[in-house]
Amino acid sequence: MDNNYNSDPGNNYNGQNNNGEQSGYSDAQSGYSNAQNGYNNPYNAPDFYSNVNNNQFINDTNKGKATASMVLGICSLIAWCLPILGIPCSIVGLTLGLKSKDSSNRGMAIAGIVMSSIGLGLSLINSIAGVILRLR
Secondary structure, rough: OOOOOOOOOOOOOOEEEEOOEEEOOOOHHHOHHHHOOOOOOOOOOOOOOOOOOOOHHHHHHHHHHHHHHHHHHHHHHHHHOOOHHHHHHHHHHHHHHHHHOOOOHHHHHHHHHHHHHHHHHHHHHHHHHHHHHHOO
């Protein structure tokens, strides 16, 4: 073979083709070694997946839950006057906030947890006060 490409799988991968001639590409010139890739890579192909952080993709699925938790926390602070709206809104906001604590929007999740907890407390106090006042 008289080409400069190391395309023969039976090659010894040291930069020579089958005729013993030096090809245009060698291991030293390619910049990629088998030791750098961490596995046997006979063609010295670059490993595009070695630098991917898998945790960032797992945590990004909870971004919407953190946002929804914060929005429901704000709504629960407004809706505590009507316990029939405030209690469910607070419980859902608190649940979503607790599920999304480990997301990349951790601050929004914690804000949703705090506001939903305050809204739940105010809603419960309002509903208990309404029952006590009604029984008198």
